[in-house]
Amino acid sequence: MAELVDSIELAVFERLIDVGKLLERRADRATREHTGIKYTQYEVLIRLRNAGGELRMTELAKKLVSTPSGLTYQLAQLEKAGLAERVIAPGDERGVLARITEQGRALLREVSQAQNDMIVEASIAPLTREQVEQAHRILGALQLHLRGEETGGLIPEDLAP
Template sequence: MVDQQISRDELSAYFALRAAGDRLQRAVATQLREHGLTEAQFTVLAQLQDAGELRMSDLAQVLVASKNGLTYQATQLENRGLVSRRTSEEDARAVIIRLEPAGAELLAKVLPGHIALVREAFLDRVSASELAAISRGLAKVAAN
């Protein structure tokens, strides 16, 4: 049976997480909109920046996105020339998504402001030990 009680500390932590997440998400969404990107589209481009190209199914797992949702975002990015898609040579059922030069160029414009925002709104507001605890705790939540 699930415990139906919640302590003041637990409730406080939950509301702090919600408030911080909401504020950060709104600020990030506003910053990305200035570059014509949604948060989902930015995340796709950022994931592809290191990898160059990925299987759509692997990208969907990393993003915790439905295949339909990712397909929609990929289509939007492809229509802008930021990514391209092709059938995998190894597996005809798999689709590969690739970061195009225009996508890399857009990321190069977006990232400095994005990093500055995340640093100012989050990273610079917590100590290294708090950041480590947040990372460990949220990793457990995300893995659930």
């Protein structure tokens, strides 16, 4: 049985939860304002783009920390908007791939500066460069522990500035 957490450990946990919710709320507001879609849908497009354009639905749900039914709903909304599509995986009739469309890629290009500005304002500007790098390492260690891999910030070479 684990020892009881002390007050600073409890505060770290509570702050991580709080900051995560605040960032997600801000990201959703900015994304809706600039794209008309929810941040959860925008994140689907980002994950697909960063994976080279397509992923199996099961893998995408895992990366998004989403339920299969939740992802199916988000993808259906993206399909209606012409931003993504579902296709049968080659050689596997039961496997389904989620794929970003050219219209989805165009949307990401169009809003990239607005998203960049929101990210800087919400999470980078209040910190020093050293704090940003420390946060990157600390959050990566938590991801590795909880998810089994570090994710985030993986911009495909052809999209890097």
